[in-house]
Amino acid sequence: MGEYFIGIDLGGTSIKLGITDATGHLLHKDEMPTRPAEGAKAGMERMAAGARQLAESAGIAWGDVKGLGLGAPGFLDLAEGKILRLTNIPWENVPIRDGLQDLLGIPVVIDNDANVAALGEAWSGAGAxxxxxxxxxxxxxxxxxxxxxxxxxxxxxxxxxxxxxxxxxxxxxxxxxxxxxxxxxxxxxxxxxxxxxxxxxxxxxxxxxxxxxxxxxxxxxxxxxxxxxxxxxxxxxxxxxxxxxxxxxxxxxxxxxxxxxxxxxxxxxxxxxxxxxxxxxxxxxxxxxxxxxxxxxxxLGNDAGMIGAAGLTAKGTMMG
Ligand SMILES: [Zn+2]
CATH class of the missing domain: 3.30.420.40 (ATPase, nucleotide binding domain)
Structure with a gap:
């Protein structure tokens, strides 16, 4: 039992995934190559499979995972949950929030990489x-x-x-x-x-x-x-x-x-x-x-992005 959140830090060479508790404490993490050339659909499917695998490796039932956040480098339409254009990844106009929600059945929120790093440091890092x-x-x-x-x-x-x-x-x-x-x-x-x-x-x-x-x-x-x-x-x-x-x-x-x-x-x-x-x-x-x-x-070093991404969906529980 409990409430857990998954954060994904999408980068040009690697995708980092982490699972946190409701206080932003990182419980388990994983990493996979981005393989940008395979395309956004394949990327989304691997991220979704990686998220389920991460929860399993951490011994957390999928039903206790309450949300997933994604941080990405580039231009995003936050309201629509879409990737417009990324740095070092040739994926354009990808409705990634809805795509991941459909694959995983949990709420998904996206934001840019610098913002999620700030949220990570504010949640459980130097700015806690x-x-x-x-x-x-x-x-x-x-x-x-x-x-x-x-x-x-x-x-x-x-x-x-x-x-x-x-x-x-x-x-x-x-x-x-x-x-x-x-x-x-x-x-x-x-x-x-x-x-x-x-x-x-x-x-x-x-x-x-x-x-x-x-x-x-x-x-x-x-x-x-x-x-x-x-x-x-x-x-x-x-x-x-x-x-x-x-x-x-x-x-x-x-x-x-x-x-x-x-x-x-x-x-x-x-x-x-x-x-x-x-x-x-x-x-x-x-x-x-x-x-x-x-x-x-x-x-938080390189973990800030994934922790903050997880925090995107844990808003109700963070910082009072
Ligand atoms: Zn400038």
Whole structure:
């Protein structure tokens, strides 16, 4: 007996499935290759079979599974439960909510990958117990999700929380979204590597030069150089955290979160990132509003998406 929820994190290379209890505690998880070329119908059928298998492996009767949520990367019609267009998966105009509901006989809710990660962190991760928080993920791009008043915010067109595309540098470099100078072009892993490469190109002396010239430079190299005191690496990180902190200062005045939860690969830099980020936030944010705002690392890692997806259908039981 009990109430359980399944979350699916649909990605370009793998599909992650997890089953949680009503408090967002992950009980069991599984993973399968996405195989995008097989098409959406085959994908849906494998996801449905995987969901039933997951419950069975966890020793949970299907009748106790009360809902299934799906997080997907790309453009979705949330009201209609449809995939419009995805990143790295060539499935278009797929009525995936109704398709999965027909196959499984339980309520299904879909949302984008950044939103479900935010919901996961708010439900049982770094933001557990907070009704107002913003998740910002610093990975290849910059993603975000906003929880306000205990609810995931979608806005009129479902685009709320797309913090990576807030423009921060007029006339800056082109972004994948078509604009220029978005936060994502500066504060993502891609942005950090771009800034380090530009510094080497400008003739700055740095131990990163060999990595840049070999074309192998990663965020990890930049973070390691910063830890060893390389001024160029420290400047690159300062530039990235300054842009991020300015966006956070603005968001603070929009919905006054109790915490910014920072996730994604770049957040693995730990205090090399968080210390200058907190300092920059202190510089840019209005003191009376910013006081007490926590800036903390995400806790759920790659499980955030599936846990939050499960939370989409557990709304009635989460966060009071
Ligand atoms: Zn953009």
């Amino acid at each position: 117990g907070l009704t107002d928080m913003v998740l910002i993920t610093l990975g290849t791009g910059v993603g975000g999700g906003v929880i306000a008043g205990g609810r995931l915010i979608h806005g009129a067109g479902g685009m709320a929380g797309e913090v990576g595309h807030i423009p921060v540098e007029p006339g800056g470099v082109p972004c994948g979204c078509g604009q220029q100078g978005c936060l994502e072009t500066i504060s993502s892993a891609t942005g950090l590597v771009r800034l380090a490469t530009a510094a080497v190109g400008a003739g700055r002396a740095t131990p990163l030069k060999s990595d840049v010239e070999a074309g192998t430079i990663t965020t990890r190299d930049i973070v390691n150089a910063a830890r060893e005191g390389d001024p160029v690496a420290l400047e690159v990180i300062d530039t990235a955290v300054d842009a991020l902190a300015r966006v956070m200062a603005i968001l603070t005045l929009v919905n006054n979160p109790a915490a910014f939860v920072i996730g994604g690969g770049v957040s693995g830099a730990g205090e090399t990132l968080f210390t200058p980020l907190r300092r920059a936030f202190g510089r840019h944010a209005l003191p009376d509003v910013a006081r007490g705002v926590q800036i903390i690392p995400a806790q």
